[in-house]
Amino acid sequence: MKQVEILILESNDAFVRELKDQLGSREEFHICGVSGDGKEGLELLRSCNPGVVILSLLLKNLDGLTVLETAHREECKAEFIVMGNFADDKIINRAIELGARYYLMKPVSASVVADRAAELVEPSPVREAVERRRAGSMDERISNIFISIGIPPHIKGYAYLREAIKMAVNDPHVINNVTKGLYPVIGETFQTTASKVERAIRHAIEVAWNRGRTDAVNAIFGARVYIGSEKPTNSEFIALVADKLILENMG
Numbered sequence: 001m002k003q004v005e006i007l008i009l010e011s012n013d014a015f016v017r018e019l020k021d022q023l024g025s026r027e028e029f030h031i032c033g034v035s036g037d038g039k040e041g042l043e044l045l046r047s048c049n050p051g052v053v054i055l056s057l058l059l060k061n062l063d064g065l066t067v068l069e070t071a072h073r074e075e076c077k078a079e080f081i082v083m084g085n086f087a088d089d090k091i092i093n094r095a096i097e098l099g100a101r102y103y104l105m106k107p108v109s110a111s112v113v114a115d116r117a118a119e120l121v122e123p124s125p126v127r128e129a130v131e132r133r134r135a136g137s138m139d140e141r142i143s144n145i146f147i148s149i150g151i152p153p154h155i156k157g158y159a160y161l162r163e164a165i166k167m168a169v170n171d172p173h174v175i176n177n178v179t180k181g182l183y184p185v186i187g188e189t190f191q192t193t194a195s196k197v198e199r200a201i202r203h204a205i206e207v208a209w210n211r212g213r214t215d216a217v218n219a220i221f222g223a224r225v226y227i228g229s230e231k232p233t234n235s236e237f238i239a240l241v242a243d244k245l246i247l248e249n250m251g
Contacts (some may be wrong), residue, residue: 028122029052146161
C-alpha cells in the first residue's frame, strides 16, 4: 500500500505528540514534517509535497489562515484539515473557500483528526457515489439554464462555458483571474488554447443574446439583470450562473 505524506502544523506540543501517535500507527500515512511555525510550515509544504495537511490556525510567525491563503494562491494540491478555537462563521467560511475539506473546532481528539484524514485519502464508495451524482446533477442544471436562454449544445463554447461555471462553483475566486487561471485550465482540458476558449465562450453568450432571450435570462436569475441588447462579459456571465448554483446548494 502506497503511503500518503502527511504534514502536521500545530503549535501545541502535547497535541502534536497525540497526533503523531495516532497518525504514525496508521499504515496509510507517513508523517513528512511537523512544525508549530507558519513560516517554516510553508517551507515544509513546498518541500515535502504532502497529500494531507493538518493545519492549526494558531501558529507562530504566520497564522494558519495565512498559510492556507498562500497554499491556495500557489495551487497546492494537498487536502487540508483546519483546526481552530474560533466559531466565527466568517473564519470558517473563509477556510472552506480556501480549500479546507474539514474545519474542526478545538478541543478535538487526535483520533478524530486521524479518522478525518483517513476519509480524505480513502473515500468511501458511498461518498464517491454521492460525488458522481452531484457532478451529474450540476451538469444537468447548467444544461437546463443554457437551453432556457438559447445557448445551443453543438457550439464549442457550450462545453467550455459549462466547464468554466463548474470551476467557479468549486472555487469562486477563480472568476477574478479568468485570463491566467480559468481559460488556460479549460484549454488544457480540451486540448486547445486559452484565447480560443475565451473567444468560444464569448461567441456562446453572443448567440444567446442575439436570440433576444433577455426575458428568459431575467426569469432564471430572478431579477432584471439585463435589458435589451446589453450583454454580460464572459466573467460576469460565469459568475452569475455560478452564484445561482451556489445559492441553490445552500438552500
